[in-house]
Amino acid sequence: MSRTVRLAAIPGDGIGPEVVAEALKVLEVAVGDEATFEVTEFHLGAGRYLETGDILTDDDLAAVASHDAILLGAVGGDPRDPRLRGGIIERGLLLRLRFALDHYVNLRPTTVYPGVPSPLADPGEVDFVVVREGTEGPYVGNGGALRQGTPHEIANEVSVNTAYGVERVVRFAFEKAQSRRGRLTLVHKTNVLVFAGGLWQRTVDAVATEYPDVAVDYQHVDAATIHLVVDPSRFDVIVTDNLFGDILTDLAGAISGGIGLAASGNINPDGAFPSMFEPVHGSAPDIAGQQKADPTAAILSVSLLLDHLGLPEAAARVTAAVEGDIADRATRASSADPRGTSEIGSAIADRVRAS
Amino acid sequence: MSRTVRLAAIPGDGIGPEVVAEALKVLEVAVGDEATFEVTEFHLGAGRYLETGDILTDDDLAAVASHDAILLGAVGGDPRDPRLRGGIIERGLLLRLRFALDHYVNLRPTTVYPGVPSPLADPGEVDFVVVREGTEGPYVGNGGALRQGTPHEIANEVSVNTAYGVERVVRFAFEKAQSRRGRLTLVHKTNVLVFAGGLWQRTVDAVATEYPDVAVDYQHVDAATIHLVVDPSRFDVIVTDNLFGDILTDLAGAISGGIGLAASGNINPDGAFPSMFEPVHGSAPDIAGQQKADPTAAILSVSLLLDHLGLPEAAARVTAAVEGDIADRATRASSADPRGTSEIGSAIADRVRAS
Ligand SMILES: CC(C)[C@H](C(=O)O)[C@@H](O)C(=O)O
Ligand SMILES: CC(C)[C@H](C(=O)O)[C@@H](O)C(=O)O
Numbered sequence: 001m002s003r004t005v006r007l008a009a010i011p012g013d014g015i016g017p018e019v020v021a022e023a024l025k026v027l028e029v030a031v032g033d034e035a036t037f038e039v040t041e042f043h044l045g046a047g048r049y050l051e052t053g054d055i056l057t058d059d060d061l062a063a064v065a066s067h068d069a070i071l072l073g074a075v076g077g078d079p080r081d082p083r084l085r086g087g088i089i090e091r092g093l094l095l096r097l098r099f100a101l102d103h104y105v106n107l108r109p110t111t112v113y114p115g116v117p118s119p120l121a122d123p124g125e126v127d128f129v130v131v132r133e134g135t136e137g138p139y140v141g142n143g144g145a146l147r148q149g150t151p152h153e154i155a156n157e158v159s160v161n162t163a164y165g166v167e168r169v170v171r172f173a174f175e176k177a178q179s180r181r182g183r184l185t186l187v188h189k190t191n192v193l194v195f196a197g198g199l200w201q202r203t204v205d206a207v208a209t210e211y212p213d214v215a216v217d218y219q220h221v222d223a224a225t226i227h228l229v230v231d232p233s234r235f236d237v238i239v240t241d242n243l244f245g246d247i248l249t250d251l252a253g254a255i256s257g258g259i260g261l262a263a264s265g266n267i268n269p270d271g272a273f274p275s276m277f278e279p280v281h282g283s284a285p286d287i288a289g290q291q292k293a294d295p296t297a298a299i300l301s302v303s304l305l306l307d308h309l310g311l312p313e314a315a316a317r318v319t320a321a322v323e324g325d326i327a328d329r330a331t332r333a334s335s336a337d338p339r340g341t342s343e344i345g346s347a348i349a350d351r352v353r354a355s
Numbered sequence: 356m357s358r359t360v361r362l363a364a365i366p367g368d369g370i371g372p373e374v375v376a377e378a379l380k381v382l383e384v385a386v387g388d389e390a391t392f393e394v395t396e397f398h399l400g401a402g403r404y405l406e407t408g409d410i411l412t413d414d415d416l417a418a419v420a421s422h423d424a425i426l427l428g429a430v431g432g433d434p435r436d437p438r439l440r441g442g443i444i445e446r447g448l449l450l451r452l453r454f455a456l457d458h459y460v461n462l463r464p465t466t467v468y469p470g471v472p473s474p475l476a477d478p479g480e481v482d483f484v485v486v487r488e489g490t491e492g493p494y495v496g497n498g499g500a501l502r503q504g505t506p507h508e509i510a511n512e513v514s515v516n517t518a519y520g521v522e523r524v525v526r527f528a529f530e531k532a533q534s535r536r537g538r539l540t541l542v543h544k545t546n547v548l549v550f551a552g553g554l555w556q557r558t559v560d561a562v563a564t565e566y567p568d569v570a571v572d573y574q575h576v577d578a579a580t581i582h583l584v585v586d587p588s589r590f591d592v593i594v595t596d597n598l599f600g601d602i603l604t605d606l607a608g609a610i611s612g613g614i615g616l617a618a619s620g621n622i623n624p625d626g627a628f629p630s631m632f633e634p635v636h637g638s639a640p641d642i643a644g645q646q647k648a649d650p651t652a653a654i655l656s657v658s659l660l661l662d663h664l665g666l667p668e669a670a671a672r673v674t675a676a677v678e679g680d681i682a683d684r685a686t687r688a689s690s691a692d693p694r695g696t697s698e699i700g701s702a703i704a705d706r707v708r709a710s
Contacts, residue, residue, distance in 0.1 A: 086553060087546025095547070119584050121476040138493075138514070143550035149557075153518035155550040159493070163508035189598070191442025192450070195498035195510040198441060202504075222605035229474050229584065229609045243544070247602060250577035254584045 003035045005309060008067035008274070013045040013089075014283025015293035015341075016073025022295035022345025023071060026321070027302045029352045030314040040067065046077030046089045046283075055092035061100055069305055070097070070276035073298060074283035091141070098134050101273035103266035104165065105172050106132035106242075107304065108249040108280065110232075113323060115330030116257035120229065126256055128235035129180070131173040132245025134266055136165040137196075139242040161196045161241070166203045172269055173239035174211045183236035184208075184216050187224045187244055200241065225251060232256075253280055260293075261326075263300035265308060275308050277301040291340035296322060299348055321351035358390045360664060363422035363629070368400040368444075369638025370648035370696075371428025377650035377700025378426060381676070382657045384707045385669045395422065401432030401444045401638075410447035416455055424660055425452070425631035428653060429638035446496070453489050456628035458621035459520065460527050461487035461597075462659065463604040463635065465587075468678060470685030471612035475584065481611055483590035484535075486528040487600025489621055491520040492551075494597040516551045516596070521558045527624055528594035529566045538591035539563075539571050542579045542599055555596065580606060587611075608635050615648075616681075618655035620663060630663055632656040646695035651677060654703055676706035 009024065011017035027037060042064060049055050064070060075093050077084045098106070112118055112126035142158040177184040186204045190197030201218065208216045219227060221244045227234060228251055240248060253262035262280035279297030287293060300322055306315035325348050339347070364379065366372035382392060397419060404410050419425060430448050432439045453461070467473055467481035497513040532539040541559045545552030556573065563571045574582065576599045582589060583606055595603065608617035617635035634652030642648060655677055661670035680703050694702070 085545075086549045090546045091549070119476060120474055122474075138512075139547055143548060145550045145554070147518075148554075151518050151522075153554055155516045155554040157493075157514040157516075157548045157551045159512040159514070161510045161512075163502075163506050167506075189601075190440075191445045192494055192598075192601075193498060193512045194441045194446070195500045196512045199500070199508055199510040222601050225580065225602055225606040226609040226614065229606065243547075246544075246547075246577050247580055251580040251584065251606070254581040259581065 002033055005035050005037050005069065006067045007037050007039045008042055008064045008070045009039050010042045010044050010064070010070060010072040010075070012073040012075040012283060013047055013077055014074055014285040014288040016045070016075065016283055018289070018291065018293050018341045019279060019295040019298035020071060020073040022342060022348075023298040023302045025345050026299050026318060026349045026352060027306075029349045030302070030306065030318045031311065032314070034311055034314055044093055045075040046084055049089060050077065050083065055089060056096050061096070064097070065101060065273060067274050069274050069309060071301065071305060072276055072278040074279065074281065076283045078285050095139060097276060098266050101266075101276065102268045102270075103134045103273075103276060104169050105265075105267040105269055106134040106245060107265040107267055108132060108245070108252070108262065110249075110252040110256045110262070112256045113261070113326045115327045116261070118255055118257050120232070120255050123255060124231070124233035126232045128232070128252075129176060129237055130245055130249050130252060131169060131176060131237060131239045132249060133165065133169045133240070133242050135242075136161050137242035159193070159196055159241075159243075161199050163199065163203065166199055167207065170200075170203050170207050170239055173237055174207055174214055177214045177237040178211060181236040182214050184214050185224075185235060185238045186216070186218045187221050187238055187240040187248065188218075189221050189244075190218070191220065196241070204239070221247070224248060228252060228255060249280060259297070261296050261300065263297050263304055265301070265304040267308060275305075277305040277308075291342060293341050295341050295345045296326070296348075299345065317352050317355050320355060321348045324351050357388055360390050360392050360424065361422045362392050362394045363397055363419045363425045364394050365397045365399050365419070365425060365427040365430075367428040367430040367638060368402050368432055369429055369640040369643040371400070371430065371638055373644070373646065373648050373696045374634060374650040374653035375426060375428040377697060377703075378653040378657045380700050381654045381673060381704045381707060382661075384704045385657070385661065385673045386666065387669075389666055389669055399448055400430040401439055404444060405432065405438065410444060411451050416451070419452070420456060420628060422629050424629050424664060426656065426660060427631055427633040429634065429636065431638045433640050450494060452631060453621050456621075456631065457623045457625075458489045458628075458631060459524050460620075460622040460624055461489040461600060462620040462622055463487060463600070463607070463617065465604075465607040465611045465617070467611045468616070468681045470682045471616065473610055473612050475587075475610050478610060479586070479588035481587045483587070483607075484531060484592055485600055485604050485607060486524060486531060486592060486594045487604060488520065488524045488595070488597050490597075491516050492597035514548070514551055514596075514598075516554050518554065518558065521554055522562065525558050525562050525594055528592055529562055529569055532569045532592040533566060536591040537569050539569050540579075540590060540593045541571070541573045542576050542593055542595040542603065543573075544576050544599075545573070546575065551596070559594070576602070579603060583607060583610060604635060614652070616651050616655065618652050618659055620656070620659040622663060630660075632660040632663075646697060648696050650696050650700045651681070651703075654700065672707050672710050675710060676703045679706050
């Protein structure tokens with residue numbers, strides 16, 4: 001009897017619904033008889049907020065949390081809309097889910113697929129993953145202001161880091177490195193952020209003694225951006241804090257041929273809460289509804305989701321189909337993919353079916 | 356009668372002394388009779404600290420501060436030396452000077468010189484400057500830890516931002532944009548760091564009304580790294596906080612053909628304290644004393660210094676000589692410059708002399 005997986009789908013705003021539709025199309029084909037996915041759609045995002053005033057109610061959260069996994073498209077409305085200022089949707093929905101569901105691992109793989117044009121002249125063989133901490137650091141929302149709006153305003157942001165929080169994500173990163181090429185790079189800014197950086201460095205040093213087969217090094221975040229551009233093939237696993245991980249993974253997406261290919265998993269490795277999979281790209285409201293979005297990042301997020309759910313063969317079928325499709329793109333006339341969103345999704349689904 | 360400028364030179368550690376020697380060589384030739392530079396050398400850095408236990412005494416600081424300007428090579432010893440952990444030299448010397456001398460503008464121009472190999476396949480015409488705030492943000496040293504070294508450790512870092520501090524650097528950036536191509540990009544992370552980001556955004560919005568001829572836009576720091584790699588020619592002036600500026604300027608150095616060309620000024624525009632000019636690169640102890648370092652970034656820092664001191668013709672002579680030298684490099688056999696540090700310095704000095 002085939003296993004049933006209850007999946008919460010949050011298509012979201014902008015191009016989110018378009019790419020999620022393709023991701024679900026591929027998911028269905030990929031799992032075949034191995035599992036039955038029961039998909040519940042949640043209408044959440046800027047659109048819903050502007051209609052109803054709700055971002056993520058406690059009931060919404062409880063309903064989402066009762067699923068086995070989450071697939072999210074993209075959330076966020078028109079960035080110039082004053083009603084959406086201050087990241088109200090991003091914080092109230094995306095970050096709230098990451099924090100409430102204890103997604104302490106934000107997993108972001110970067111591969112330069114053969115045939116994909118990179119902005120780098122010579123990227124080399126790029127295949128690394130960033131393990132970004134997801135529940136601490138400057139993202140905790142512990143900021144405040146005094147005398148706001150006056151010439152004497154002071155605005156503070158507090159980065160909070162705990163031994164508990166750092167150790168668990170560092171352990172995950174060591175495990176990851178061990179299952180890959182055995183190299184781990186800690187990225188931080190220990191020469192300036194001495195307390196947070198010191199905790200990260202000491203934790204990595206301590207856990208490293210349990211993984212003698214993993215080679216560990218360290219880079220300041222500023223230097224890491226140089227290495228990502230000059231010699232990205234040196235990296236295997238990068239472990240870093242929430243904010244540095246945010247910055248480095250956008251850069252990683254760019255060098256690997258565009259954020260249109262970058263997938264991510266917000267993972268609770270303990271399994272206490274459902275993990276959430278999403279493309280790294282945003283909602284791109286300017287091209288929404290025009291079948292212009294590339295669904296590949298959402299489809300690769302499905303591969304991460306399948307892997308996480310213990311369906312590695314199905315995951316591998318998705319990744320292989322995407323690789324095949326990408327290899328074919330190089331032979332197309334222009335470097336921009338002339339196919340529409342659902343054409344790309346169907347092409348990848350067909351490849352999965354044929355595999 | 357020619358004007359006398361009292362210059363404090365801090366050669367520092369590693370390759371610092373080598374590149375400062377070349378920078379002073381070029382400075383001397385460039386100013387000719389326009390000014391007399393009286394140079395006082397200060398023995399400061401990791402080397403001095405390991406010898407004497409002093410990093411920057413109050414007397415040192417007062418002595419340096421009594422000069423008209425400062426030229427710094429690089430500071431910092433062997434990164435694996437446990438006696439230098441936690442950025443003790445960087446914070447005790449470099450950051451202490453920036454903070455004590457109120458260097459609230461950290462000015463970092465980026466140009467892709469014709470002929471310089473960039474890691475980007477097609478960088479386009481890149482010519483922008485980053486105006487990095489230099490005295491606030493996560494650099495203020497307001498961190499702390501509780502239960503350090505235990506499983507219950509909490510390590511915090513506080514980013515402090517004031518209306519006073521943000522407004523003055525934003526005004527400088529608008530002036531800069533007005534004197535250039537009239538485009539200003541604020542980079543921050545307003546959707547997560549809502550208090551600090553809100554202050555920056557409101558300040559830019561307010562000052563913008565006084566500069567109707569400057570076109571203003573905004574990018575999140577993660578997205579900015581993508582644009583720097585995919586389309587760096589779009590930028591004219593970037594204004595950003597201390598930490599984001601640190602990250603973006605290393606990336607900018609990398610895309611423009613290497614941190615070996617990136618110059619910077621730590622400027623106190625009010626003139627209350629001497630400004631300090633330094634290459635963006637570090638002390639590179641692994642190649643120190645081998646005449647392998649490229650002194651170009653230090654020499655370009657001299658150009659910024661001359662500009663700041665009101666000697667724009669001399670500054671222009673230095674920049675033109677560097678450009679000429681760089682253009683010549685493209686015709687050399689290998690992409691690595693086969694000349695030694697002082698050969699490059701002399702070649703640039705000769706060009707200045709001939710101009
Ligand atoms: C939308 C935003 C809050 C989010 C983040 O900063 O984490 C995004 O940039 C990401 O990387 O997933
Ligand atoms: C050495 C370090 C403290 C410094 C900084 O972070 O500002 C350096 O990276 C720089 O950019 O000048």
